[in-house]
Amino acid sequence: MNILAIVILLALLAVAGIFFLLRFLRNVQPDEGELEEDLASLKAAIADFKGGFVPWSQGISAKEVDQVVEKSNQREGKGVFLSPEGDPVFAYAFRSYIGPGKNNLIYVLTLEHEYIFRTTTKGTQIQRDGRLVGLLRANGQLVDERNRDIGRLERRNAISESRFYLQEENSERELAKIALPDNLGKMEAIEITGMISAEQEQQLKAVASYELVHNLGLFA
Numbered sequence: 001m002n003i004l005a006i007v008i009l010l011a012l013l014a015v016a017g018i019f020f021l022l023r024f025l026r027n028v029q030p031d032e033g034e035l036e037e038d039l040a041s042l043k044a045a046i047a048d049f050k051g052g053f054v055p056w057s058q059g060i061s062a063k064e065v066d067q068v069v070e071k072s073n074q075r076e077g078k079g080v081f082l083s084p085e086g087d088p089v090f091a092y093a094f095r096s097y098i099g100p101g102k103n104n105l106i107y108v109l110t111l112e113h114e115y116i117f118r119t120t121t122k123g124t125q126i127q128r129d130g131r132l133v134g135l136l137r138a139n140g141q142l143v144d145e146r147n148r149d150i151g152r153l154e155r156r157n158a159i160s161e162s163r164f165y166l167q168e169e170n171s172e173r174e175l176a177k178i179a180l181p182d183n184l185g186k187m188e189a190i191e192i193t194g195m196i197s198a199e200q201e202q203q204l205k206a207v208a209s210y211e212l213v214h215n216l217g218l219f220a
Contacts, residue, residue, distance in 0.1 A: 030097065035105065039116065042093035042107040045078045049091040053111035056090075056205060058083045060189035060212070077218050081189070092213045108209045113202070117210050126206050133206045142207065153207060155180065162211055164204060166194075176204055178211045 030038065061084050078093035090110040097103040106117040116127040123137040134142045134150055142151035152165045152172060160180040165172040177191040190208050192201075 035118070038095050038105055039107060042078075042095060042105065043109075043114075045093040046080075046091040046107070046109055049080065049088055049109060052088060053091075053109075054083055054087040054089060055111055058085070058087070058089070060089050061086075079213075079216070079218075081212060090209060092209075094213070094218065106210065106213055108213065110205070110209070113205070115206055115209055117213075124210065126210065128202065128206050133203060136207065136210070151175075151203065151207065153211065162215075164207055166200060166203075175200065176208065178208050180215055 061082050075096045076094065078091065080088045080091040083089050090108055092106060092108045094104055094106045097105075101121045102119045103121075104117075104119050106115075106119075108115040108117070113129055116125075118125045118127075123135045125135050126133040126142075132145055134144050136142050136153065140153040140155065141149060142153065144150050149167045151167055154163045154165065156163065157180065162178040162180060163174055164176045164178065166175050173194055175192065175194050175196055177193055179189050189212060190204075192204070196204065
């Protein structure tokens with residue numbers, strides 16, 4: 001092999017190395033542009049459901065048999081949550097990235113809204129229709145853009161349910177119970193347990209849709 005051939009081979013190996021390095025970095029810590037590309041792909045994955053949902057008021061089935069889940073590989077998947085009558089209530093699509101810790105992007109589409117959940121080591125940023133709802137930290141505390149406590153999600157694994165509390169002045173009030181996987185079929189997927197305003201209901205739907213998808217165990 002002459003020197004020119006060796007140089008060309010080394011150059012090709014270098015280009016291939018850079019290509020695979022960039023792909024690896026994209027799967028570890030995507031930049032904003034790459035996240036937008038992935039989000040567009042997630043939206044396209046469940047676009048066929050748009051316009052075909054029933055309202056949340058009809059209830060969400062908590063029976064595992066009623067979940068339609070499709071997982072294309074270890075890092076991407078989609079599915080739909082149904083009403084007790086078998087009609088779609090909301091669809092979701094997700095992409096997981098390689099650590100550290102939990103690192104994923106989830107898109108949820110309902111009859112009235114779309115939600116984006118971006119999870120990193122800082123917690124899960126929640127957006128509704130392009131507006132920030134808050135940051136859900138690993139300890140379950142929900143804070144707004146000014147880092148003020150606005151709610152709390154408490155996972156009670158012993159009784160297989162989560163409870164969502166609203167922050168009010170110097171106290172908190174329970175708003176709802178959300179079924180964990182071991183309790184599917186034994187209770188409603190979401191049970192509202194307190195008085196709730198229209199804005200609080202929207203906040204609850206954002207948190208509850210994330211919690212239901214998150215608890216499917218489809219991603220790290």
